[in-house]
Amino acid sequence: MQLRSRRDKLQFSALLLPGILVFALFTIYPIVKLFGMSFLRWDLGSMFDKSFAGFDNYRAVLSDKTFRIAFENTLIYTFVTVPGQMILGLFAAVLIHSIPRFRVTFRVIYYIPVITSWVIVSLVFRYIFNTEGMLNYLLTNVLHLTAKNVAWLNTRWGGMTVVMLLGIWKGVGWNLVVFLAALQSVPNELYEAAEVDGCGSVNKFFSITLPSIKPAILFALVMLTIGGFNVFTSIKMITDGKPMHQTETVLTWMYYKAFSAGQFGYAAALSFIVAVTLMILAFLQFKAMKNQNE
C-alpha cells in the first residue's frame, strides 16, 4: 500500500510509533545494555566496579561447575519433557479424534493443567511429592514398591524427576489441542484410499497421519524447546536449586547470581549465552522444517 497524503503518513506513524517505542525501550535497549554489561566487572561491593573485563565473565561462566550442571539440567529437562508431552499429547489427540462423542469434554478436561498457573501446580506437586506426602504413602504403604519413604526433593535426580513430571503433565493438553486441530485437517480421502490398498491402522498412522501433521509437529517442537529453556518457576518453587545448587537450571542460576550473589557481569554473560544458544537451536529447527517441506 502506498501512502498518498500527508494525513495518511501521519496517521500511519501514529499507529506504528507505540509499538516501536515499547520495543525500543523495553527490549532493544535492555538487550544492548545486557551485552555491554557482560563485558564489565560488576560485582556488588567490589572495588573494581564497572571496569572493562573483556571476556572474563564469559570465561567465568563457561568454566563454572554449577553452570555446567545447570546447563545439563536444562538440556535434560528439554530433551525429556518435549518428546514426553508431544507423544502423550499426540496419543490423546488420536484417541479423541477417533471417538464419536464427548470430544469437547475431554479436550476441556485435558486443558485444565495448561491454564492453571505454574506457581499453583508447582506447590501441589511439592505437596504430593513431599517425603510424608501422598505419593510416598501410595508407593510404600499401599503398593509396597519401596521399603521406606523416598526423599524426592533431597537429591538432584529426585528433584529433577519431580520437575520433569510436572512439565510433562502440564503440557500434554496444549499438545493435544495443537495436534487435534491438525488431525481434523487431514483429508478423509487419504485414509479411504489407504483402506482400499489394505493398510492397517498402525500403517495408516505412520504413512498418512504423521506426514500430514508435520507442520504441527514442528510448530510444537520449536515452541516447546523455547518453553523448556524457560523453565524457572517450577524449579524455584519445588527445589529452589537444592541440594547444593544441584537442581539449578540456566535461568534459576542466572537469577541467583544476579539477585542473591550480586554478580551482574557474570549473570549478564550467562543470559547472553542462553539467548544465543536458544537462537541457534531455533534457527536449526526452522531450517530443518524448511528442508523437510521442500
Added chain:
Amino acid sequence: MRKRHTALANAGKYLLLLIGGAVSVMPMIYMLSTSLRPNGALYEFPPHFFPRLSEITFENYQYIFTQEKFYLNFLNSVLVAIITIVLAAFVSTALAYCLARFRFPGRNLLFALVIGMMIIPGTTLIIPQYQLATFFKLTNKLAGLIPFYVAWVIPFSTFMIKSYIEGIPKEYDEAVYADGGSVFTVFFRIILPLSSPAIASVSIFNFLTSWEEFTWAMTVINDNAKRTLPIAISGFFGQHQFTQWGYVFAMSMASLVPVLIVFICCQKFFVSGLQAGGLKG
C-alpha cells in the same frame, strides 16, 4: 461381528481417555480437598485423598477471605491483567496492521525483531529491565509490572494478529480509500472489527500471562499491599519455616476459579489461537 469389535475398541479408548483425564485433574481435586480440611491435620498418617465428611471445614477460606490483604492482592492482579490486555491489544493490532499492509523502511528488521523476541527467554533480560524499572522509579508499584508485561506479550500477539489481518481482503481497504477514507478509517472501521476474533484469542493468552506471572513480580514488588496473587500465594509457602498448606491451597483455589470461569466461557478462543499456529507451522 465388526460392530461389536468397534464397540469394544471404543470402550477401550474411552477407558484410556478417562484415566488420562483423571490424571489431568487429580492434583487440582487434591488441592481442593486439602483446602477443605483443618490446617493441622494435613500430614496425618495414613493420608487420604478425600476429606472425611465430618472433617470438612471452611476455616481456611474464612481466614483468607477475612484478610484485607487478600482483596488487595486480588484487585492488583485484576487491575494489572486488564490494563495489560487493553494496552497490548491496541499496540499489537496497530503494529500488526502496519506490518501486514504497508512497506516502509526497516519493516523486515522490525518483523525479525518480533520473531526474535518470541525466541529469547524474557527472564534473560531481567537485569537490565530491573535497572530500567529502578531508573523510572517503577519498583514497588503496579505501574512497574504493566509496561513490562505489555512488552513481553507484544511479539506473540503481533505475530498472531498480523497473520490474521493478512487473511482480510485488501479490497476492503481500497474501497475505504476510494471513498476518501484515511489510514485511521481503515484501521478503526475495517481492521479492528474484522480481526476481533484474533484479538480476543491473544487477549486470553495475555490474561493468563499477566495473571500467573511470577518472576518479574517477585523481583520488582516488595510491599505486601502491592503484590499480585502468585506472589501472595508463594508468600504463604515458607521455604524454611512451617508451611500452612491449608491457606496456600485455599488461596490457590481463589486464584484458579476466575481463570476457570474465563476458560469455560471463552473456550472457543483458547483453541482457535493454537489451531492457527499448528496449521500454518
